[in-house]
Amino acid sequence: xxxxxxxxxxxxxxxxxxxxxxxxxxxxxxxxxxxxxxxxxxxxxxxxxxxxxxxxxxxxxxxxxxxxxxxxxxxxxxxxxxxxxxxxxxxxxxxxxxxxxxxxxxxxxxxxxxxxxxxxxxxxxxxxxxxxxxxxxxxxxxxxxxxxxxxxxxxxxxxxxxxxxxxxxxxxxxxxxxxxxxxxxxxxxxxxxxxxxxxxxxxxxxxxxxxxxxxxxxxxxxxxxxxxxxxxxxxxxxxxxxxxxxxxxxxxxxxxxxxxxxxxxxxxxxxxxxxxxxxxxxxxxxxxxxxxxxxxxxxxxxxxxxxxxxxxxxxxxxxxxxxxxxxxxxxxxxxxxxxxxxxxxxxxxxxxxxxxxxxxxxxxxxxxxxxxxxxxxxxxxxxxxxxxxxxxxxxxxxxxxxxxxxxxxxxxxxxxxxxxxxxxxxxxxxxxxxxxxxxxxxxxxxxx
Numbered sequence: 001x002x003x004x005x006x007x008x009x010x011x012x013x014x015x016x017x018x019x020x021x022x023x024x025x026x027x028x029x030x031x032x033x034x035x036x037x038x039x040x041x042x043x044x045x046x047x048x049x050x051x052x053x054x055x056x057x058x059x060x061x062x063x064x065x066x067x068x069x070x071x072x073x074x075x076x077x078x079x080x081x082x083x084x085x086x087x088x089x090x091x092x093x094x095x096x097x098x099x100x101x102x103x104x105x106x107x108x109x110x111x112x113x114x115x116x117x118x119x120x121x122x123x124x125x126x127x128x129x130x131x132x133x134x135x136x137x138x139x140x141x142x143x144x145x146x147x148x149x150x151x152x153x154x155x156x157x158x159x160x161x162x163x164x165x166x167x168x169x170x171x172x173x174x175x176x177x178x179x180x181x182x183x184x185x186x187x188x189x190x191x192x193x194x195x196x197x198x199x200x201x202x203x204x205x206x207x208x209x210x211x212x213x214x215x216x217x218x219x220x221x222x223x224x225x226x227x228x229x230x231x232x233x234x235x236x237x238x239x240x241x242x243x244x245x246x247x248x249x250x251x252x253x254x255x256x257x258x259x260x261x262x263x264x265x266x267x268x269x270x271x272x273x274x275x276x277x278x279x280x281x282x283x284x285x286x287x288x289x290x291x292x293x294x295x296x297x298x299x300x301x302x303x304x305x306x307x308x309x310x311x312x313x314x315x316x317x318x319x320x321x322x323x324x325x326x327x328x329x330x331x332x333x334x335x336x337x338x339x340x341x342x343x344x345x346x347x348x349x350x351x352x353x354x355x356x357x358x359x360x361x362x363x364x365x366x367x368x369x370x371x372x373x374x375x376x377x378x379x380x381x382x383x384x385x386x387x388x389x390x391x392x393x394x395x396x397x398x399x400x401x402x403x404x405x406x407x408x409x410x411x412x413x414x415x416x417x418x419x420x421x422x423x424x425x426x427x428x429x430x431x432x433x434x435x436x437x438x439x440x441x442x443x444x445x446x447x448x
Contacts, residue, residue, distance in 0.1 A: 011088065018086035021093075025084035030056075030095065031103055034076045045072065049080065049095065058082065060097035068100045069114030077103045108208050112215055115242055119217075124224045130248040131229040134197045136268075137261055139166050141196035141228070143186045146171040150202040150233070150254040157258035162265050168196055174203035179213035184222040191227050198261055199226070201243060202233040202254040214241040223247055233257035406431040410438070419446050 032049040039045050043062035048055050058080065060072075072078065079102075082095040102110050119125065140158070144150050146169055158167055170190060172182035183201070190199055201223070203211070213219065214234045223230050223246045232247035233254040244250040251257035407416040410427040422428070422441055430437040 010091075015088055018088060021084045021086055027081055027083055027098065029079060029081050031077070031079045032056075034072055034078060035074055037072065037074050047072070047074075049078075057087075057092050057094040058097055059087075059094060060100065064098050064100075069118075070102060070110045072100060079103050108212065108215075112208075112242070115215065115217055115220070116245065119220055119242065119246065124220065125245045129224075133229055133231070133249055133261060136263060137165055137197040139168055139196045140261055141168050141170060141190045141199040142202065143170045143172055143183060143190070143199060144202040144254075145174045148174065149204045153253070153255045154200060154202060154233075154258040157255050158262050161259065161262040162268070165262060175206070175210050175213055180216040180219050183213060183219050187222045187226055187230070194228075196228060199228050199230045200233055200251075200254070200257045200261070201230055201247065202257060203235065204254070205236040205239055211235055211239060211241055214243040216242075219243055220246045231257045231260060419444050
């Protein structure tokens with residue numbers, strides 16, 4: 001081997017190969033069938049992507065797997081956006097999948113169901129959130145293609161049913177890559193301008209792929225966030241889109257949407273005639289009421305005429321003058337009566353009389369005090385005698401005087417009340433009325 005040719009270790013060779021692959025291919029899109037799918041506890045998946053001539057190992061990590069709107073299984077035909085890489089530990093050529101979609105029409109159906117379930121779980125289809133349509137719109141906004149059949153059908157119905165309602169068209173493309181962004185911008189613009197009472201989101205029929213702009217999540221969220229009520233009229237009656245589910249009202253066709261928001265002209269003419277009659281009757285009744293009120297005010301004005309007021313005030317003045325003459329006499333009589341009452345109260349509260357009364361009471365108590373003391377002393381003597389007798393009766397000395405004695409063990413001085421406490425030969429002391437005996441036991445006789 002030439003001396004200037006480098007010698008690679010296996011790990012170096014695998015690392016250099018990985019860097020070359022990742023630097024050359026970057027992100028690619030590849031389609032094939034899933035086989036040998038493995039789901040370890042880590043949450044990642046590993047599988048083989050194959051066609052009828054070749055196969056390649058693939059890995060998809062759980063952070064990217066969470067974004068997939070379906071569960072990959074063996075046999076599924078999928079389209080991957082992936083990075084080309086090499087697993088150095090085994091030297092295996094592999095794809096690191098970053099996005100995964102099912103291929104063909106089936107993929108669109110699965111995306112439709114996945115988004116439908118997602119938005120339903122978030123509550124975007126809740127009937128309580130749907131806004132009511134105006135009974136008579138002042139202006140109708142139409143978001144659709146200006147050259148399609150849908151706009152022609154809507155304008156024709158509006159002209160035939162109620163031509164006085166103006167319509168404002170927000171032109172957008174209704175299919176293709178840019179359609180979803182144009183629809184969102186039109187909804188946002190209509191809400192910002194606030195020129196219309198209601199919006200019709202419409203297009204003609206077509207395949208699922210043709211109608212796909214109305215199944216995009218950003219369109220669904222724009223419809224949900226709109227302050228203006230939105231009628232969805234996408235395709236024919238058999239066609240159903242995510243926009244239909246989120247909208248405040250779903251019309252089976254563009255023509256049906258125009259009928260839903262435009263009243264019948266003759267019906268409203270009948271309303272106007274009825275309201276004209278009601279207004280006329282109300283005005284006549286109101287005029288009659290005003291006339292009655294005018295007559296009442298005339299009568300009240302007559303009663304409030306200056307001459308009438310002057311006479312009333314003159315009479316009140318005479319009344320005040322008469323009362324002014326009487327009031328001093330009444331006040332004088334009242335004060336005399338009050339003075340008499342106060343004089344009587346002063347006489348009754350004379351201090352001399354109170355002092356005399358207290359002196360009499362003091363003398364009475366002074367004479368009663370010795371008698372009370374003698375009575376208390378006599379009762380105390382009687383009580384003392386009774387207590388002394390009771391004490392003598394309960395005294396242990398009195399008990400001993402009747403012939404009883406108290407026996408104690410000499411060793412510890414404890415009272416003896418049973419023969420079982422003693423033993424023959426043990427010394428005891430016996431307390432009598434006039435002294436104590438010291439003795440020793442010679443025999444113990446128990447009761448049988």
